[in-house]
Amino acid sequence: MGKYALITGASKGIGRAIAIQLAQAGYNLFLVARSETELQELANYVIAAHGVKAAYLVKDLSQDNAGVLVAEWVRRSDIQLSVLINNAGYGLWGNFAELSLDGQMNMLRLNLDATIEITYHLLPLLKKQPKAYVLNVSSTAAYQALPTLALYSASKAFILSFSRALRYELKDTTVSVSVLSPGPTDTGFAHRAGLDALADLAEKFNMRPQDVARIGLKGLFDGKAEIVPGFLNKLSAYAAKHLFKTWIERISAGLYRHSK
Template sequence: MTAVKYALITGASKGIGKEMALSLARSGYNLLLVARSEDELIRLSEYIQQEYPVEAHYFSCDLSIDDAASSVSKWCSTHTTALSVLINNAGYGLWGNFETLTLASQMNMLKLNISAVVELTYLLLPLLHNQQQAYILNVSSTAAYQAVPTLAIYSASKSFILSYSRALRYELKDTTISVSCLCPGPTATGFASRAGMDVLASLAEKFNSAASDVAKTGLDGMFHKKAEIVPGFLNKLSSFGVKHLPKRLIERITAGLYGHK
């Protein structure tokens, strides 16, 4: 008898999260889809259930608000105790100098990029521990490997996710839960537009990876229990290079790339 498998994905309505949902559905996973846009979640869940013999439940929620993670955890528990995959994909960036962006918008970004990941993981660990094998995939960014002027808070938040994921992985190494961190580079997900980086759109298009490719690489790495997953040769090269070059030089290069004057 085939075991019932459930995966919870945040930021599931578009981009990498959506592609991961489709891939896991093809592999027989029942899905718990979380995102802000209810309309997009409805369309995705209906499509998945029409195309694949799996369940696809959805929960429309802004994970940056207080008690959102608790609400998602309770909702998850009403649908299954067989949660074996948690993908923390929700997040966004803001482009601009720290002092010119509003404090409120930057704090909201931190709540989504960091607090929601930590809270949801903590609350769902008991369910994951019940499985013979479970996986956590936290989505970070290649921005995690260096400070990025004009993306100061975003890159710092992604550095937190990478460090947190590696530490949690070590703490859980003798359990049935494997923790991985996906660090994609520029991806065709609408990130640049939401971050207010339309002025750099042409640059982003030259280096963008397809969300489907990033999703496949991320899931393959997760199921192979890799600690860090960096899709694409150039992204691997850059993440390796920043470890060996002076930080001041890296900051100057990234400042130039992202339009800091």
């Protein structure tokens, strides 16, 4: 039947790059995102370019029980799933009390609920494989509190903590769990978050999605717990761990305030 991987948030950016690189490695793909046009184009591309199978599901993972429906879709297909990539997520910029609560809760459902539900319901399938892998995509934002990105950074801190704890719980099984924490990446994140002014600055430090995907997959298959791609991103994560939190928060608040 071959090897199968499920990628959420697969239509663009890091998710798309991961999907293509897994197809190059011979994995058949299950792709999930909101855009049918982009998913169909990606599926057609990997089928033609790499001779793998590719199925896709158009789904807004911020909807209630969306993660459960994705897991059911995979289980009904009766395939040997060995790689799960939880990549779907986005951020919202602004003061917590001034942003729409509905918008922020929608973000949390996507960033947290979908990852939790999909992982929970697909773990029994992954455990059946001789070797299986889970990669949860977090962010360097996970390593510090970010004023004006308060819930986004908190959600990514959750993903980081959850991934490490789950990794330990599964250490005596065939499933290896890793967490990928990219920094600025050329994915359009800043514009969607409302950080248009900062986006121009971020472009100077952006990594290419293809490079983030390559480093992330290598770390995943090497069994690394945490993967932070890029020297500057590693440095910022290290600084956030070891410098006074109030310093980091003051620096971050000043940086993001300038994007008004």
